[in-house]
Amino acid sequence: MKKNIGTEERIFRSLVGSALIVIGFTWLRRRKGRTAGLDPAVLGAILTGTAITKFCPLNALLGIDTRRKRHPFTRVYQALGGIIFSSHRQDLLAMEGEAIKGKKPAEPQRVTNFGKNVRFSPMHFYTPKNESEILAILNMHSKYKIRAIGSLHAWSEVAASDDVTIDMRHFAQVQVERKEDEVWATVGAGCRLEDLIHTLHKQAGVTLPTVPAVTEQTIAGTISTATHGSGMPSMSHFIEEARVAAYDSQTGEARIYDWSEGPELRAARCGVGCTGVILSVRFRCVPSYSIEQSVARVSTIDEALASESEYPLQQTILIPYAWEYFVYQRRPIHDKQVSTSWMAYLFRAHWFVVVDVLFHTTLLPLVNVVGSRRLIRWFLRDVTPLMLWAAPPHTDDSAEVLVLEHELFSHLEMELFVPARHIREAVKLLTKVMSLFAGDIKRVPPQWEDQLESIGMLEELYRNRDTYFHHYPILVRRIMPDDTLISMTSESEEPYYSISVFTYYRDRSKIYPMANFLAFSMNRLYGAGLHWGKHFPLNNAEIEPLYPRLKEFRELCTRVDPNGVFRNSFTRRVLGFGEY
Ligand SMILES: Cc1cc2nc3c(=O)[nH]c(=O)nc-3n(C[C@H](O)[C@H](O)[C@H](O)COP(=O)(O)OP(=O)(O)OC[C@H]3O[C@@H](n4cnc5c(N)ncnc54)[C@H](O)[C@@H]3O)c2cc1C
Incomplete structure (x- = not known):
């Protein structure tokens, strides 16, 4: 079918x-x-x-x-x-790739990301079909800036380039190989996760070790920003081999590296596009599995997190103005005999029709056309909890449970990464900040005043009183430590929780004052970082102390890219590459 x-x-x-x-x-x-x-x-x-x-x-x-x-x-x-x-339309796909052999100068073309908040016009746009073409492009443009792109689902400027863009869509092959009782996959950089999951399941009854909330991204884009789901490390962690096109440090010529161990592999697992053009990756698959899911409605973050040991893959949604938590309690079931229950089909249908479509098609006009705070508040506080069905336990295929249809309508997200020991405080601070920005409270409780004063941010908070009305649920997920150099949870001895804030305002910049306040305050108070692929207001000064292996990462990048070809203004601002 x-x-x-x-x-x-x-x-x-x-x-x-x-x-x-x-x-x-x-x-x-x-x-x-x-x-x-x-x-x-x-x-x-x-x-x-x-x-x-x-x-x-x-x-x-x-x-x-x-x-x-x-x-x-x-x-x-x-x-x-x-x-x-204002649903998602990927303008990029209307563009024609430039012929590689012809070398004719292309007119600058406009490339737009999923969130419609990043636009750039590379002088050269390529859609190479094989590795020789990639090496030719790298040699031809060794004095310029080159970025490979996947599905353009990053909201930060991580994929932008004004010089050369390489679209990896033709590198979409999937090769499945059995080794004793293990199944390994070698996957082309441009393969979309949805196609990959489908192929793995069909060919070998296996799947990915972890899955993010949507599967439109390519595998290379996914690992480049340490894309993750809930309750597991990011997908980057599971990559065992990376085949990458970069430069030879001696000759300066483009060449191919195969990294299967050491710091090079750990750097390439989450390289933010700076370690070269990923051609393919190899990883061990896991047998396809089911997930038992139930939904609990609770009123505090402590209650929400209490079920985590029993449901390690759970994630939580906080509804603003109702200030209630819906906990999607999930645990893996590895028994092949377990089949999808009828309740699971009902839940799937309910989620798609009521949440993915009806919730969003009601909220978007409220936010962008009607613009009434009273109506948005009423919709979130009184209607949304009714739409989120607190369903009884049901069992379904893992991909069906873990993957949402969150890409149906274009939006923007920022995702904070807070060390586990601070998550309760961080969520409480978030609710106060949202209430204050919405004008619901005039001051925050004294304990927060003292803390914000100590980091020099209390005045900024009060200046923003009643300036922004947040209009979308908050997502809280747990991400386990990664074996990489610079993913958001690398080098950590404890898990992190991510807090995602979304905006569906057409004018994305409306959320920036609140998002930026949250990013800087949580960075200073809790050592919080940000997802590389999402709205990213922090700079290298805040990032450097969070990533002890960042210096080593820069040195490795420089070894395979002495002229800084694979860097852009985002990586310079955030990763501290200096002049390059
Ligand atoms: C609706 C939506 C839902 C999302 N859900 C999640 C989620 O649940 N969890 C999560 O962690 N993230 C999530 N994200 C973020 C997304 O997974 C990341 O931004 C991811 O990097 C996007 O992958 P992409 O294929 O679109 O890559 P792009 O956005 O095109 O590129 C991202 C980065 O990867 C680099 N890159 C791409 N291909 C290559 C290559 N071949 N070689 C070298 N570098 C390359 C680019 O240069 C750039 O630096 C979501 C994004 C959207 C829009």
């Missing part, structure tokens, strides 16, 4: 489908004994069902596949989505 329904068509189908179901059942109830309401209800169920499974037999029959970005139907749905909800 090959999927053939793209993002915008899914939103359209689920909205129209749910409306038809409601209309159908209303008719059926009003006209008892008559079946006139059955038609819309059945049609609605079909539309919603196909939106959930991403497959439509009629599309298949007519050869329509709206997952293909260039299909005319895709453009119609994209236009509708763009007009109504």
Whole structure:
């Protein structure tokens, strides 16, 4: 069953489908004994069902596949989505890759990331098809700045380049190999996680050791910023071999490195694009597994974290203004006999229709068109908890449970990394800061005043009273330490918790004063860092003390890239590469 329904068509189908179901059942109830309401209800169920499974037999029959970005139907749905909800459209995909052999100078083209907050116009844009082409590009532009890109899902400027951009989409091969009772995968840099998970499961009944909340990213983009899920180390940690194109320190010529141990591998596991162009990576897969999930509704962060030892993969959502926590309690089940329960199918359908689509299609107009604080507050405090179903335990395939459809609508995120011992304090501070920015409180309690005063940030907080109304739930996840040089949890003896703040305001900059305040205050109070791939207001001065191996990382990068070709303004500002 090959999927053939793209993002915008899914939103359209689920909205129209749910409306038809409601209309159908209303008719059926009003006209008892008559079946006139059955038609819309059945049609609605079909539309919603196909939106959930991403497959439509009629599309298949007519050869329509709206997952293909260039299909005319895709453009119609994209236009509708763009007009109504500012949903995600990747402008990059409209661009033509420059012919490599022709070497003709390309017109600067505009590249836009998922969050629409980063735009850049590289002088040269390449879509190479093999390693020789990559080496040729590296030699041709050895005096310029080069960045490889994946799916452009980073919100920070980590992927931006004004000189040369290399799109790795043609490096998407997956090679699965059995070694005794282990299964290994060698994966091309540009392979999207969704395709990778599908291939691994189909070919060998295995999956990734950990999965982030969405699977649109490429494997190289994923590891370059230490992308993670909840309850595990990041995906970077699991990479056992990296094949990378960079420069020879003696000759200055482009060459290929195969790193399978030592500091080079640890650097490449999370290289923020600075260790060269990743061509492929190799890692050990884990057998496909299920997850038992239940949802608990609690009122304090302590209660939320209490279930963690029993449910190691759990994650928590905090609803602003209701100040309630929904804990998605999850534990892995490795028994192959366990199958997906009917409750799991119900939960999947509920989550997609009610949370992924209805919640967002209601919130976005409230935030960007109506703009009424009272309505947004009411929606979050009184309606959202009703939409989040506190479902009883159910068992489902791991990818179905761990992966959300969070990419349906374009937005921006900042993710703080707080050492485990400070998470309770950090969440309490966050709620106070959000309330103060929203104008709900005039002052923070004395204990916070003293602490913020001691780091010189109390005045800044009070200056921002009643200036920003936060409008989206907060996500809290636990990330285990990594074996890398500079991932967010590298070199740590304790786990970290991440706190994600999101904005769906079209004008992304509205969240910056609050996000920046949180980043600097939590950095100074708790030694908090930030996700490399998300909104990143901190600078090298704040970052350097958090990463004891950063100097070693810079030296390794310089060895394979003496001219600083693989650096950009973001890595200079944050990683402290100096003039280069
Ligand atoms: C909706 C959404 C949900 C997300 N959920 C999560 C989550 O649950 N957990 C999490 O940790 N993160 C999450 N992220 C962040 C995302 O996983 C990271 O930003 C990731 O780096 C994006 O991968 P990409 O393929 O889009 O890479 P890009 O954004 O294109 O690039 C990111 C970095 O990788 C480098 N890079 C890409 N390919 C190569 C290559 N071949 N060689 C060398 N460098 C390369 C780029 O130069 C850049 O520095 C999410 C992002 C979005 C938009």
